[in-house]
Structure formats: C-alpha cells, structure tokens
Amino acid sequence: MSKRNIQLEVLRYRPEQDREPVFQTYTVPCEEEWVVLDALNYVKDEIDRTLSYRWSCHMFVCGSCGFKINGEPKLGCKAFLRDYGDKIRVEPLDNFPIERDLVVVIDDFVDKLQSVKPYIIPKEEKSVAAGEYIQTPAQLKTFKQYSMCINCLLCYSACPQYGLTNQEFIGPAALALAHRYNMDSRDVGRSAREHVLASHEGVWECSFVGACSIVCPKDVDPAGAIQQAKFTSAIDYLTSMVGIGGK
Amino acid sequence: MQIIDADIVIVGAGGAGLRAAIAVAEADPSLNIALVSKVYPMRSHTCAAEGGAAGVVKANDTLDYHFNDTVSGGDWLTDQDAVELFVNEITKELIQMEHWGCPWSRESSGHVAVRPFGGMKIMRTWYAADKTGFHMLHTLFQTSLKYPSIKRFDEFYATDLMVDENVSAGCTAIEMRTGEMKLFRGKAVIICSGGAGRIFPFTTNGAIKTGDGMAMAYRAGVPLKDMEFVQYHPTGLPGSGILLTEGCRGEGGYLLNKDNYRYLQDYDLGPATPKPVLKSMELGPRDRLSQAFWQESKKGRTVQGKWGDVVWLDMRHLGEKLINERLPLVRDLSISYVAADPVTDLVPVRPVVHYMMGGIHTDINGATPVAGLYAAGECACVSINGANRLGSNSLGELLVFGARAARFAVEHAKSVKAPREALVTAQAADAEGRIKALFKRTGGKQRVAQLRREMNLTLEEGCGIYRDEKSLRESVAVIADVRARYRDVALEDKSSVYNTDLYQTLELGAMIECAEAVAHSALQRTESRGAHQRLDYVERDDKAFLKHSMAHYNPNGDPRIDYLDVTITKSQPAARVYGAAAGGQAA
Numbered sequence: 001m002s003k004r005n006i007q008l009e010v011l012r013y014r015p016e017q018d019r020e021p022v023f024q025t026y027t028v029p030c031e032e033e034w035v036v037l038d039a040l041n042y043v044k045d046e047i048d049r050t051l052s053y054r055w056s057c058h059m060f061v062c063g064s065c066g067f068k069i070n071g072e073p074k075l076g077c078k079a080f081l082r083d084y085g086d087k088i089r090v091e092p093l094d095n096f097p098i099e100r101d102l103v104v105v106i107d108d109f110v111d112k113l114q115s116v117k118p119y120i121i122p123k124e125e126k127s128v129a130a131g132e133y134i135q136t137p138a139q140l141k142t143f144k145q146y147s148m149c150i151n152c153l154l155c156y157s158a159c160p161q162y163g164l165t166n167q168e169f170i171g172p173a174a175l176a177l178a179h180r181y182n183m184d185s186r187d188v189g190r191s192a193r194e195h196v197l198a199s200h201e202g203v204w205e206c207s208f209v210g211a212c213s214i215v216c217p218k219d220v221d222p223a224g225a226i227q228q229a230k231f232t233s234a235i236d237y238l239t240s241m242v243g244i245g246g247k
Numbered sequence: 248m249q250i251i252d253a254d255i256v257i258v259g260a261g262g263a264g265l266r267a268a269i270a271v272a273e274a275d276p277s278l279n280i281a282l283v284s285k286v287y288p289m290r291s292h293t294c295a296a297e298g299g300a301a302g303v304v305k306a307n308d309t310l311d312y313h314f315n316d317t318v319s320g321g322d323w324l325t326d327q328d329a330v331e332l333f334v335n336e337i338t339k340e341l342i343q344m345e346h347w348g349c350p351w352s353r354e355s356s357g358h359v360a361v362r363p364f365g366g367m368k369i370m371r372t373w374y375a376a377d378k379t380g381f382h383m384l385h386t387l388f389q390t391s392l393k394y395p396s397i398k399r400f401d402e403f404y405a406t407d408l409m410v411d412e413n414v415s416a417g418c419t420a421i422e423m424r425t426g427e428m429k430l431f432r433g434k435a436v437i438i439c440s441g442g443a444g445r446i447f448p449f450t451t452n453g454a455i456k457t458g459d460g461m462a463m464a465y466r467a468g469v470p471l472k473d474m475e476f477v478q479y480h481p482t483g484l485p486g487s488g489i490l491l492t493e494g495c496r497g498e499g500g501y502l503l504n505k506d507n508y509r510y511l512q513d514y515d516l517g518p519a520t521p522k523p524v525l526k527s528m529e530l531g532p533r534d535r536l537s538q539a540f541w542q543e544s545k546k547g548r549t550v551q552g553k554w555g556d557v558v559w560l561d562m563r564h565l566g567e568k569l570i571n572e573r574l575p576l577v578r579d580l581s582i583s584y585v586a587a588d589p590v591t592d593l594v595p596v597r598p599v600v601h602y603m604m605g606g607i608h609t610d611i612n613g614a615t616p617v618a619g620l621y622a623a624g625e626c627a628c629v630s631i632n633g634a635n636r637l638g639s640n641s642l643g644e645l646l647v648f649g650a651r652a653a654r655f656a657v658e659h660a661k662s663v664k665a666p667r668e669a670l671v672t673a674q675a676a677d678a679e680g681r682i683k684a685l686f687k688r689t690g691g692k693q694r695v696a697q698l699r700r701e702m703n704l705t706l707e708e709g710c711g712i713y714r715d716e717k718s719l720r721e722s723v724a725v726i727a728d729v730r731a732r733y734r735d736v737a738l739e740d741k742s743s744v745y746n747t748d749l750y751q752t753l754e755l756g757a758m759i760e761c762a763e764a765v766a767h768s769a770l771q772r773t774e775s776r777g778a779h780q781r782l783d784y785v786e787r788d789d790k791a792f793l794k795h796s797m798a799h800y801n802p803n804g805d806p807r808i809d810y811l812d813v814t815i816t817k818s819q820p821a822a823r824v825y826g827a828a829a830g831g832q833a834a
Binding site: 014015016017033044045046049050051052053054055056057058059060061062063064078080099100101103105106110113114117118119120122126128131132133134135136137139140143144147148149150151177181184186187 | 286294339348393401453454487489576579696745
C-alpha cells in the first residue's frame with residue numbers, strides 16, 4: 001500500500017526557550033490506516049526527539065492522548081488519517097495551561113474529581129464476609145454509562161462554561177462521575193456530594209450547550225448526566241423545603 | 248536534592264499499586280504513603296485488561312478446581328502454596344471491589360455474573376462487560392481518594408532503589424514537570440510497576456510498559472524469575488496489536504483458518520462443537536492456542552495479510568445484541584482499526600505479546616530478598632502463573648498480592664529504624680549523577696528508536712512462540728550489542744520540563760535489561776514448558792527443569808542464571824489435558 005505524506009502542524013511550547021507557543025510543521029510519510037498518534041510517534045522516533053506528548057494504550061481506554069486536532073478535541077489514537085486531508089493541525093487541549101508542547105497541566109481537573117467524592121458512600125459498612133450487594137441489571141444500567149469516563153478531558157476542552165468561568169465550573173466529567181455514584185444503588189452519598197453539585201460552580205453553571213457529549217469518545221453523555229442531576233438537585237431542594245429528607 | 252519522607256513508598260499506581268496503597272491506609276492510617284507513578288493512575292495499563300477476573304463464587308465451583316486449572320495451566324511451574332493462597336483470597340477481593348463500586352455485570356437476580364475463560368473448568372470469571380480492567384482501575388483510583396494518608400506523586404519517573412546493606416531504604420524519582428530529582432526515603436518500598444511487553448515489537452501493551460521497575464530491582468541485586476515465559480495472546484488485531492479479549496471466545500467465538508476450518512481440533516483441543524465447551528477448542532489455554540497458530544502458519548493454512556499471517560475470529564453467530572452487551576469495545580476497536588464489524592464480518596487476528604509470567608522474584612508475601620522491598624502485580628513473579636498464565640488470573644493477582652505485599656510492608660515498616668541517612672543520600676547523589684552525565688553526553692551516534700527497533704526485532708525472531716538454540720544465541724548476541732551501543736546514546740533534548748527524550752532513553756535502558764534476562768533464561772532452559780517452546784528440546788523435562796530460572800544482573804556482562812525449586816504441595820506434575828479428555832462442560 002502506498003504512503004501518504006501528511007503535513008503535521010504541531011503546536012510547540014518549551015517553557016525554557018519559547019516565549020509563546022509556535023507551530024512547527026513536519027512532513028510525515030504515513031500509512032493509510034494510521035491514526036494521528038502514529039504520525040506523532042513517527043515524528044518522535046525519526047524526525048524530532050524533542051517533541052513531547054502523552055500517550056500509552058493506543059486503544060481508546062487510557063485517556064492519555066487527548067489533543068485538539070484540526071480544532072476539535074479528539075483522542076490521537078481515535079483520529080484516523082483516512083478522515084483527514086493532507087494537512088493536520090495538532091494542538092494541546094483548550095482550557096488547560098500548557099506544560100510543554102502537547103502536554104497540559106491537569107491539576108485542576110484532578111482536584112475537581114476529588115471534590116465530588118467519587119467513591120461509594122454506603123449506608124453502613126458491609127463486611128466482605130456478608131457477600132456482594134444485590135444489584136439488578138436495571139439498577140446497573142442507571143449509572144453504567146456514566147462510569148465509562150476515561151478522564152481524557154476532551155469535554156473540558158470543548159466546554160464553553162469551563163473556559164468562561166476561568167475553570168471554576170466543576171465541569172462535565174467530574175459532574176458526570178458524581179452523578180454516577182449518586183445513581184448507584186449501593187450508595188447513599190448524594191447529600192454529601194450535594195454541596196458541591198448544587199454549588200455555584202456545580203450543575204447549575206452548565207448552560208447545556210452539549211459540546212461535552214458531542215466530543216466524548218466513550219458516549220458517556222456528561223450533558224445528560226448534568227441535566228438529570230439538576231432535576232434531582234431541584235427535587236432535593238423542594239423536599240428539604242417541605243421537610244422530607246432526600247436520599 | 249529534595250527529600251520526601253514516607254513510611255511506605257509505592258512505585259506504580261496501577262491496579263496493584265492502588266490496591267497496595269489502600270491496604271496500607273486501611274491497616275494503619277498513621278502511616279505516610281508516597282504513591283509514585285510515571286503516569287496518572289488512570290493511565291496505568293490495568294485499564295486495558297478486558298475480559299475479567301476469576302474467583303470461585305458459584306455453587307458448582309470449588310477452590311480446588313480453580314487451583315487445579317491454574318497449576319496445570321501453568322504447566323506445573325507455579326508455586327502451589329501461592330496458588331492455594333490466591334484462590335482462597337481472590338473472591339474476597341472481588342467482593343471488596345464490588346463494595347467499592349466496581350460495576351460488575353450482573354445476572355437477572357442481581358448477583359454477579361461470570362463468564363467462561365480459557366483453561367478454566369468452570370465459569371468463574373467476573374467481568375464488567377469487556378472493560379473489566381478499566382473499571383477495576385477507576386474504582387480503585389476513585390476509592391483511593393478517600394484516604395488522606397495516600398499522597399500521590401503523579402508523573403514522577405522512578406530511577407533507582409536505595410539499598411542499605413540489603414535493606415530497602417527508598418528510591419529516587421524525577422519529577423517530570425520540573426526535571427528535578429527527588430529522594431523518597433521510606434522504610435519499605437513496594438514495586439507495582441507492571442510488565443515489559445514493549446520489549447517486543449508486536450504487543451498489546453501500552454507505551455508505558457517498559458519494565459522500569461523490573462529493571463530497577465534487577466540492578467539492585469534482586470533476581471528476575473522465569474523471564475523466558477512470555478505470553479502470546481492468541482487474538483490481537485494485526486498491525487496495531489490491539490487486544491481482542493478472550494471473552495470473544497468465552498462468549499462463543501470461533502477461530503478459523505484460511506479454509507474457514509476450526510483448526511484447533513487438529514491440536515488436541517477438539518472436538519469442535521458448535522457451542523463452547525470449557526477447556527476445549529477456543530477455550531483452551533493461551534499458550535496452546537498461540538502455538539497452534541504458529542503450526543498452522545507453517546502448514547500454509549493461515550491467511551496472508553498486509554501485516555503477516557492472520558486467522559479469522561468469527562463472532563457473527565453471536566448476534567448483535569450479545570456483542571453490544573458484552574463485547575462493545577471489541578466491536579468498536581474492530582470496526583475502527585481493521586474495518587471489520589464482528590456482527591457481520593470475520594475479524595483478522597494473530598498472536599500478540601501480552602503478558603510476562605516472569606518478574607521480580609518474591610516469596611508468597613510479595614517480599615524480595617532485599618528486606619523491606621516488595622513487589623506485586625505483573626512486575627512480580629510470586630509465582631501463580633508458572634509457565635503460562637490463565638486469562639483472568641492477572642487482575643485477581645494484582646488485588647490479592649497488592650494487598651498482601653502491603654500488609655507485610657506495613658509490618659516491616661513498623662519494625663525497622665530509619666536507614667542510615669548519609670549512605671542513602673550518597674546513593675541518591677549517585678543516581679542523580681548518572682542522569683546529569685546522560686545530559687552532558689555529546690556526540691552520541693546511537694538513536695533510541697533504532698536501538699529499540701533492533702531489540703524488538705531480535706526478540707520477536709529469537710524469543711517468539713517457538714525458539715531454538717540458534718535463534719536464542721542470535722538474540723543474546725544482538726541484545727549484548729544493543730546494550731553496548733546504548734552507552735553511546737546522547738539526548739537531543741536537554742530541557743527539564745516533560746522531557747520525553749530523557750524518559751524514553753531511560754525506558755530503553757530498562758527494556759534492554761529485561762530483554763537480556765528473557766533471552767538468557769530462555770537459552771538456558773533446554774526443555775519445552777508452557778509458553779517456552781524449544782524446537783530443539785520439545786519435551787518437558789521435570790527432572791532438570793521443574794525449577795524457576797533466576798537471572799542475576801551483571802553490570803559487566805551476561806547475567807548469571809541459577810535455579811530455584813518449584814513449591815509442590817498437592818498436585819504432582821502430570822500431562823496437561825484439554826479438549827475431550829478434559830471433560831469440560833458446556834459453557
């Protein structure tokens with residue numbers, strides 16, 4: 001099979017030498033079935049050892065290689081060259097500071113993830129000897145989709161609110177994860193998460209543009225999760241007004 | 248150099264490292280834990296495990312069955328005390344994972360569901376669709392956020408172990424964001440750094456699986472055990488090496504040769520029945536299936552593709568509903584990468600390097616010969632996998648032995664006094680000096696990518712599914728040559744911030760050391776057992792080789808290989824039986 005020469009325009013930023021990010025173009029002889037990540041690896045191995053980016057699994061599951069590719073947030077391993085012309089622009093994800101080249105600083109996201117208490121808060125501690133919780137397939141289905149997030153952060157790059165609020169908005173992935181635990185039949189932690197979810201930076205900040213769900217490579221649908229969470233949050237508020245304890 | 252003091256330092260934050268960290272936190276919340284990883288926890292390669300984790304849970308199953316499947320599956324090179332402990336503990340660990348929120352697939356009753364897996368006599372593989380490792384990893388990571396004593400050091404690349412008179416004292420690691428070396432002083436160190444599949448060119452393993460922890464222990468004097476046993480998974484996508492889970496066959500998928508014939512029936516795995524039968528045909532063990540592929544290829548009965556020979560994985564008869572429900576990732580990957588929809592098309596597959604049975608030598612408690620140094624998960628060799636790991640035992644292994652190593656590390660940490668400060672500081676300065684020297688090296692003529700390619704190719708050609716003396720001697724020679732030339736690699740990137748030229752160079756060094764242990768151990772094992780098949784020594788030789796290979800690092804030349812007896816408790820070595828003679832039930 002023939003190779004195709006791709007002009008790969010990569011945003012470079014080396015804080016020790018670059019005053020600001022600049023594009024560098026590489027000519028890469030590509031196999032037709034390659035993904036953008038393969039082209040970057042070619043550059044790294046054969047052309048320029050100084051280019052830095054994150055990657056690992058090459059199978060859409062580790063979430064390392066999120067980039068902006070021709071302006072859209074994509075996984076480098078899921079962006080097939082067959083879907084692009086001969087010129088491809090690769091940039092770091094939006095809304096995160098650039099650490100170096102395509103590597104962004106994700107501390108803010110990691111903090112937000114922690115803030116939503118993304119773990120089972122059980123009604124009472126259950127011993128292992130007591131065996132598993134019974135959870136029907138229907139109960140599993142209520143949260144399964146929201147447990148599929150690979151933390152690739154494409155949704156944060158796409159989210160206008162995350163950018164507009166100077167990263168104060170908790171954002172799609174973390175809110176979807178909070179909703180995932182709230183919906184889990186084994187969990188009673190909704191009230192413990194409520195102060196974060198219902199806060200100014202929580203679900204009400206979302207303007208339901210839905211960009212997060214469009215770019216999500218795992219069909220998690222964070223926008224749907226946030227809408228559902230708004231509904232339950234409102235119910236919680238109303239029930240608290242009339243003195244009935246929510247979950 | 249900044250010093251970070253911790254009671255317990257854990258290197259690697261994948262499944263084993265996270266499980267270990269949680270176990271330490273639960274055992275004693277007053278202990279400080281430093282969880283050091285070259286990637287964020289959720290990027291760890293545990294996420295790529297698809298099929299499931301085996302644990303006896305159903306009424307028709309027994310611990311003895313799981314024990315026997317694992318011991319015979321490992322061709323009797325397993326340590327039976329470790330296997331017995333493993334099968335006893337694993338179900339509790341899987342229930343613990345359930346309590347922590349792991350979204351296990353369920354039966355209609357709400358109990359966890361199990362699926363058939365290769366080499367297992369009874370259905371006992373717990374699964375979360377075909378993303379089991381992903382869900383386990385994220386469940387562990389998210390649960391770990393509950394514990395304030397777990398302090399994470401994400402994107403810190405560990406370089407060297409500090410050892411004071413055979414007592415572990417910590418490690419050095421480079422903070423990737425700044426390029427600064429840090430000294431992590433700890434009373435115990437647990438290495439949970441994963442395997443080394445990237446030493447081969449065609450592997451399911453992610454880019455990060457470069458054997459760093461194995462090599463670090465090896466250089467510190469801990470032997471690498473049974474490194475010649477490298478698992479080829481029978482069903483990888485050609486070209487990319489992406490894994491298609493054994494669950495494809497567990498659910499009833501067929502392997503077909505170019506004549507659309509289920510060829511496994513010609514290799515003592517039959518008869519070919521339309522419905523899957525446990526321990527038969529496509530549900531045979533991975534070593535036998537990958538060897539059958541090689542034999543078919545020699546007979547000219549495989550399909551010639553762009554990336555070499557392939558056979559077909561046929562899942563069409565499973566139907567769209569089942570495939571979407573239980574194998575959604577497989578469908579997504581097949582369509583994206585080879586333009587074959589399992590619902591309607593045959594999917595091309597070939598064996599692909601997947602897992603290292605060997606690793607850092609530990610005892611049943613995860614302890615290495617260096618006091619206070621532990622290892623768990625794929626980087627370790629306990630050994631429950633022997634000469635061939637059964638699918639769905641590795642996710643269990645990282646839980647059971649991650650937690651167990653942690654508990655023993657806690658006891659150790661509480662019993663020892665702090666290491667000698669001056670000596671540890673001097674070792675750390677040496678480690679930093681080596682990195683500085685690498686930065687100063689100029690005019691290097693060798694390129695990382697070229698050396699890596701040569702190492703990859705010689706392992707594939709010399710240490711593949713079948714080996715012989717000639718191929719292994721060639722590999723040994725090439726690796727020695729690569730090792731010598733590696734000393735002439737100079738960095739092209741001299742910067743401090745996230746310098747992947749530096750980390751790839753260090754990773755290559757680790758890989759060369761692992762590759763050397765693989766090739767030498769394989770050369771000296773003149774028998775065939777499990778995943779180690781010698782064309783010149785085709786029989787298993789229990790008299791000479793019912794023993795673990797132990798590769799000892801030699802800074803100036805070839806490693807020294809010696810041997811350690813296998814622990815046999817209740818299962819005497821016998822013939823491995825699959826197919827009709829195994830008496831497996833319909834899955």
